[in-house]
Amino acid sequence: MLASFRAELLKIRKRPATWVLALVWFVLLVLFGYVFTYTFAANPPDPPKDQPAAVQQQQEAINKQLLDSLLPENMLKTLFANGTFNLGAAIVLILGAMAAGSEYGWTTLKTSLTQRPGRFGFLSGKALAVGVFIVLFVLLGLAAGAASSYDVAYLEDATVKWPPLEEMARAVGVGVLTFGAWGFLGFALAMLFRGTALAIGLGLAWALAVENTIALLPIDSDWWKGFRRLTLGENTASLGSIFGDPNPSFGIPAPLVEPERAAITLGIYVAAFVALSLFLLLRRDVT
Amino acid sequence: MVAPVRQETAEKDRPSPLVETRSLTKRYGPRITAVRELDLRVERGEVYGFLGPNGAGKTTTLRMLLGLIRPTSGSAAVIGEKPGSPAGLEKIGALVESPAFYPYLSGRDNLRVMARYSGASRSRIGEVLEQVELSGRAKDKFKKYSLGMKQRLGVAAALLKDPELLILDEPTNGLDPKGMADMRGLIRRLGKGERTVLLSSHLLGEVEQICDRIGVISKGSLVAEGAIAELRGREGIMVRATPVEEAAQIAEKLAGVEEVTVNDGALRLTADPERAAEINAKLVSAGLRVSELRPAEQSLEELFLELTDGETV
Ligand SMILES: Nc1ncnc2c1ncn2[C@@H]1O[C@H](COP(=O)(O)OP(=O)(O)O)[C@@H](O)[C@H]1O
Numbered sequence: 002m003l004a005s006f007r008a009e010l011l012k013i014r015k016r017p018a019t020w021v022l023a024l025v026w027f028v029l030l031v032l033f034g035y036v037f038t039y040t041f042a043a044n045p046p047d048p049p050k051d052q053p054a055a056v057q058q059q060q061e062a063i064n065k066q067l068l069d070s071l072l073p074e075n076m077l078k079t080l081f082a083n084g085t086f087n088l089g090a091a092i093v094l095i096l097g098a099m100a101a102g103s104e105y106g107w108t109t110l111k112t113s114l115t116q117r118p119g120r121f122g123f124l125s126g127k128a129l130a131v132g133v134f135i136v137l138f139v140l141l142g143l144a145a146g147a148a149s150s151y152d153v154a155y156l157e158d159a160t161v162k163w164p165p166l167e168e169m170a171r172a173v174g175v176g177v178l179t180f181g182a183w184g185f186l187g188f189a190l191a192m193l194f195r196g197t198a199l200a201i202g203l204g205l206a207w208a209l210a211v212e213n214t215i216a217l218l219p220i221d222s223d224w225w226k227g228f229r230r231l232t233l234g235e236n237t238a239s240l241g242s243i244f245g246d247p248n249p250s251f252g253i254p255a256p257l258v259e260p261e262r263a264a265i266t267l268g269i270y271v272a273a274f275v276a277l278s279l280f281l282l283l284r285r286d287v288t
Numbered sequence: 289m290v291a292p293v294r295q296e297t298a299e300k301d302r303p304s305p306l307v308e309t310r311s312l313t314k315r316y317g318p319r320i321t322a323v324r325e326l327d328l329r330v331e332r333g334e335v336y337g338f339l340g341p342n343g344a345g346k347t348t349t350l351r352m353l354l355g356l357i358r359p360t361s362g363s364a365a366v367i368g369e370k371p372g373s374p375a376g377l378e379k380i381g382a383l384v385e386s387p388a389f390y391p392y393l394s395g396r397d398n399l400r401v402m403a404r405y406s407g408a409s410r411s412r413i414g415e416v417l418e419q420v421e422l423s424g425r426a427k428d429k430f431k432k433y434s435l436g437m438k439q440r441l442g443v444a445a446a447l448l449k450d451p452e453l454l455i456l457d458e459p460t461n462g463l464d465p466k467g468m469a470d471m472r473g474l475i476r477r478l479g480k481g482e483r484t485v486l487l488s489s490h491l492l493g494e495v496e497q498i499c500d501r502i503g504v505i506s507k508g509s510l511v512a513e514g515a516i517a518e519l520r521g522r523e524g525i526m527v528r529a530t531p532v533e534e535a536a537q538i539a540e541k542l543a544g545v546e547e548v549t550v551n552d553g554a555l556r557l558t559a560d561p562e563r564a565a566e567i568n569a570k571l572v573s574a575g576l577r578v579s580e581l582r583p584a585e586q587s588l589e590e591l592f593l594e595l596t597d598g599e600t601v
């Protein structure tokens with residue numbers, strides 16, 4: 002497994018697509034998490050002259066609140082509670098799908114497996130290496146958020162106050178669980194379909210379209226709620242909410258699941274996706 | 289009571305084959321039987337040619353020997369291990385079908401990945417690149433390689449472990465004549481000494497040039513196996529004599545005649561053609577009318593066509 006882990010690290014590290022994904026994640030986070038919001042909050046539209054003073058005050062308060070949320074002390078709220086990290090979910094889903102699916106596309110599975118590692122070692126090493134890169138993507142997201150919020154503080158002449166260390170550690174945990182669940186969903190789908198294309202297509206459709214639709218459907222029954230409590234989005238949103246309430250102007254509904262349960266659910270998803278991948282590889286012929 | 293004991297010791301003393309399959313069978317669905325009841329033996333140190341037309345089941349067999357696919361029934365042992373077990377794979381180098389590597393990595397980095405999987409030392413990478421004459425292009429990306437270079441990288445990866453057994457599946461496929469000649473030269477060099485090579489091919493000429501012993505597979509079944517000389521050496525005498533049944537009976541009893549087959553009203557005797565005159569005399573003195581008698585050598589090509597039902601090879 003260690004041999005396979007080391008081989009896989011080399012493969013992922015040297016793959017240009019890995020770094021393209023990292024760059025896209027960085028840019029998405031900075032743009033959607035900070036630049037757009039900041040541009041809007043720092044340059045509010047001129048309030049119409051004939052508005053009563055109360056409305057004008059309200060407008061200013063909202064702007065102030067928006068700006069505050071971009072400062073370092075609120076970094077984790079912006080990154081997690083406001084759903085910025087969900088943008089990264091799509092990225093790591095692609096990362097996971099590529100790591101597993103490309104072996105089929107290039108038919109390199111036979112080359113690697115005949116070298117020696119054994120199927121169990123091959124796949125567990127691969128999953129571990131993907132896990133390492135998932136952690137790196139989480140750290141990249143936190144670093145990008147820190148850098149962006151620091152810039153906002155600089156531009157606004159605000160004092161820089163970082164979240165306490167234990168909050169940061171919790172953020173790493175939440176990020177890893179969130180990205181782990183999505184990344185290994187992509188991984189398992191790619192193993193299931195023996196390729197990247199369908200895995201990424203279906204995975205993204207699920208992440209971007211289906212889960213959001215499920216959350217919005219006006220069905221008010223217990224079994225439907227029970228089902229919604231199992232979706233990845235619901236659980237990651239619940240974990241994100243531990244860093245504060247989402248910005249009210251973003252219109253994010255309150256989570257259905259308690260954070261402890263969400264953490265366990267996501268952990269089980271990661272284990273289940275890896276187990277499914279192992280099961281498929283151990284069972285099937287490599288043709 | 290003595291005989292069976294002796295037989296047992298004889299069995300034990302005989303060196304165990306490096307590759308041995310017993311009734312190895314692979315079916316795909318109810319209709320396709322890719323490999324049927326295959327009993328294959330590859331002895332230590334030989335260069336074994338696994339010959340058969342396209343679609344005969346060569347690749348399927350080799351994949352089973354490597355543990356990539358599971359047999360439907362039957363079993364195989366490779367270097368005394370279960371196919372696909374790390375203990376066995378440690379001593380096997382393989383190139384199955386077209387060479388497959390990570391396209392965005394250089395040739396050298398691909399070998400680094402493979403060395404990590406196999407536990408081969410890093411110093412082997414330079415050595416095997418040298419062996420397949422790829423050192424000059426080792427830094428280029430795999431996707432930029434010509435087919436010949438890809439095949440050679442495949443052989444290099446198979447050599448990383450300095451394997452006891454080298455399994456090569458049609459390594460000359462798609463190469464130009466020069467590339468083919470180079471690859472054959474390389475395989476011949478690799479097969480020298482202790483190393484065992486199992487080479488599959490659909491080209492008779494190729495295995496004739498390279499291999500010590502061949503097995504012929506057709507439609508999933510092994511239809512002939514033996515040393516090249518043995519297979520080619522099935523020379524004999526063709527006899528037309530009447531009545532043919534009586535001639536066959538007499539011929540069978542003649543000294544030096546190993547086998548008699550009747551084909552199209554003619555006899556084919558497996559015997560030294562030098563003895564044609566003697567056999568003629570014997571048949572005539574037995575009162576038969578001999579109308580034709582000539583040496584008949586079956587070329588490997590004819591044998592092969594016969595064994596594979598005339599499928600193009
Ligand atoms: N995955 C598969 N599914 C169905 N049929 C297959 C599969 N792989 C091989 N076959 C069939 O099995 C037979 C043997 O194929 P193969 O072993 O590749 O032959 P060869 O290597 O001798 O050309 C062929 O008829 C081929 O079509």
Ligand SMILES: [Mg+2]
Pocket residue numbers: 343346347348385457458
């Ligand atoms: Mg083949």
